Amino acid sequence: MQHADEIALPGRGARILAGVSRWLVAASAIPRRDPFAFAGLLLYLIFVLIAIFAESLITHDPREILFDANYDLVRNRPPGGDHILGTTYSGRDIYSQLVMGTQGALVVGVTAAICVVTIGTVVGLIAGFFGGLTDTLLMRLADIALGVPFLPFVIVLAAFLNPSQWNVVLGIALLLWPQSARVIRAQVMSLRERAFIEAARVTGAGPWRILFVHIAPNVLSLSFLYASIAVGWAILTEASISFLGFGPSDSVTWGYMLQDAYASQALGREQYYWFVPPGLCIIGVVVAGFFISRGYEEILFPKLKD
Amino acid sequence: MLLEVRDLVIDYRATRGRVRAVDGVSFDVPAGSVVGIVGESGCGKTTAVRAITRVMASSAVFAGGSISLEGVDLLQLSDREMKKHLWRDIAYVPQSAMNALDPVWRVGRQIEEVLVDRGGMGRKPARARAEDLFAMVGLEAKRLRDYPHQFSGGMRQRASIALALALSPKLVIADEPVTALDVVIQRQVLDTFADLQKRLNLSVILVTHDISVVAYVCDYVVVMYAGKVVESGPVADVLNRPGHPYTMGLYNAFPELAGDDRELSPIEGSPPDLLDPPKGCRFRARCPFALDACTQDPPEHSVGEGHVAYCHRATEAHDLRGTAKRTETWVGVTSE
Numbered sequence: 001m002q003h004a005d006e007i008a009l010p011g012r013g014a015r016i017l018a019g020v021s022r023w024l025v026a027a028s029a030i031p032r033r034d035p036f037a038f039a040g041l042l043l044y045l046i047f048v049l050i051a052i053f054a055e056s057l058i059t060h061d062p063r064e065i066l067f068d069a070n071y072d073l074v075r076n077r078p079p080g081g082d083h084i085l086g087t088t089y090s091g092r093d094i095y096s097q098l099v100m101g102t103q104g105a106l107v108v109g110v111t112a113a114i115c116v117v118t119i120g121t122v123v124g125l126i127a128g129f130f131g132g133l134t135d136t137l138l139m140r141l142a143d144i145a146l147g148v149p150f151l152p153f154v155i156v157l158a159a160f161l162n163p164s165q166w167n168v169v170l171g172i173a174l175l176l177w178p179q180s181a182r183v184i185r186a187q188v189m190s191l192r193e194r195a196f197i198e199a200a201r202v203t204g205a206g207p208w209r210i211l212f213v214h215i216a217p218n219v220l221s222l223s224f225l226y227a228s229i230a231v232g233w234a235i236l237t238e239a240s241i242s243f244l245g246f247g248p249s250d251s252v253t254w255g256y257m258l259q260d261a262y263a264s265q266a267l268g269r270e271q272y273y274w275f276v277p278p279g280l281c282i283i284g285v286v287v288a289g290f291f292i293s294r295g296y297e298e299i300l301f302p303k304l305k306d
Numbered sequence: 307m308l309l310e311v312r313d314l315v316i317d318y319r320a321t322r323g324r325v326r327a328v329d330g331v332s333f334d335v336p337a338g339s340v341v342g343i344v345g346e347s348g349c350g351k352t353t354a355v356r357a358i359t360r361v362m363a364s365s366a367v368f369a370g371g372s373i374s375l376e377g378v379d380l381l382q383l384s385d386r387e388m389k390k391h392l393w394r395d396i397a398y399v400p401q402s403a404m405n406a407l408d409p410v411w412r413v414g415r416q417i418e419e420v421l422v423d424r425g426g427m428g429r430k431p432a433r434a435r436a437e438d439l440f441a442m443v444g445l446e447a448k449r450l451r452d453y454p455h456q457f458s459g460g461m462r463q464r465a466s467i468a469l470a471l472a473l474s475p476k477l478v479i480a481d482e483p484v485t486a487l488d489v490v491i492q493r494q495v496l497d498t499f500a501d502l503q504k505r506l507n508l509s510v511i512l513v514t515h516d517i518s519v520v521a522y523v524c525d526y527v528v529v530m531y532a533g534k535v536v537e538s539g540p541v542a543d544v545l546n547r548p549g550h551p552y553t554m555g556l557y558n559a560f561p562e563l564a565g566d567d568r569e570l571s572p573i574e575g576s577p578p579d580l581l582d583p584p585k586g587c588r589f590r591a592r593c594p595f596a597l598d599a600c601t602q603d604p605p606e607h608s609v610g611e612g613h614v615a616y617c618h619r620a621t622e623a624h625d626l627r628g629t630a631k632r633t634e635t636w637v638g639v640t641s642e
Binding site for chain 2: 196202205217
């Protein structure tokens, strides 16, 4: 003990450096230990980079109707030349739409996941910690939210409010929180009986302080797990809503592209370059999210690993 | 007198009725002294001392008695007033203090939290105070940056003691403070504890099932059995002249922390069901000296100065002590 400390801890800067290098070593072990999670992370990284630099990656305005030099509509062009993935029936650039769609998908996915997990965590904490009537009320509310059919609810919500991606986020947040709330509630019920919570109680710390300073950080890892699952769910839902035509009208998303392709009978014209890429992207993001959450789950619950 | 506990009665609501875990317990803690509460598991010692903090399981009910700290009856205070006393006047080192630290925060941060939140200190002075506290219990200041899992059991115990001393409380209640440690570390931690107690003139209640720990650090001892006090008094007198067979049995059942070898003999059986406690002396089913008279409530018998025992045969204690030292006395008692 004495020795290791003397060698390793000269100052703050070196400690941070040591921390970073430890983190790098741990990170470099991921591809070997869990290649699927690594692939998922890599895929996510690519999507995130595309979303961040979307504005400089696109070749055309994704919503602009394009005309060629003869003022003819650039309609149904196959991939190649000026249009990497060709153009749509109404003369828009498919590649640019796909790139901008990444942004929309990730914004919806991440905000929805944050909302879902925030609601789920707070409800789970309060229900698990206070128990009794509070718990009963919150859990029955969770049962109701679980019982509401998902897609119809979001469609109705989008129909009543104006169809924008924020209403999709709202719908997802309102219906998806019970899963995380229940798991976190169970974890809180076990935590609140632990010795260190009792110790905090005898110091005279109030219930809210115990809940948010001592219990919440202990369930944070579970919250992250549910967030990573919720991202994929949210993206998938947004795509479904858009495909059904209830999606946001002011932005280009993958679901909107599929809907456009379907309505323009791209399938009949065998324009695979139009509807296959957004489909692949949706699958890619959802599968990547699944791999990551599964890998993360194995870290949280090592017993799963056999 | 710093703390006076009088006729304390505490029940637990259970599905089959009320369990009287503490039944008319009285004891005193003079300022600057260490009072040991000893007895086997389930005899109500933890319940009795936890009552002083009033932080109890939700099923616990105060059914009578008083606990006065410097003349203020804690049981009559509102929750808000009671909270003012917690940790500033009464600190508690919980049972399994080893797990009493939150795993997600650095140890130093946890000590600072108590100093800031409960002691009203600023962040900077709190940090300095935490370093002082660590020095007091024999831990290096740099270990404040560590997480609890980086500490050994003994170190965590020391950190818990540092945490208890944070706000210079009038009374420290230590519930089985060394039980989870091996004997060598037990002694080190107890030595630190005893040294601090003398240096800071602390008043301490030490709960333990190990009578050798009592012999090692305490000034007074209260022996509890099945929710009642069976004997209490100054440690030396109680251990030299035990007036109750249970105290004699406990003494025979533990090796001494420091001292010579002697033959150990367990007390057979287990404490009675408190849902339906037996009449009279509660120890009689396990007592090698039980008589028919023991079905009546035992009288209080003064053995020496401040030393009382509750036993029908306390007057013959001198003869009983001789018999109790022999291992065979304790064999086959409970078969009746």
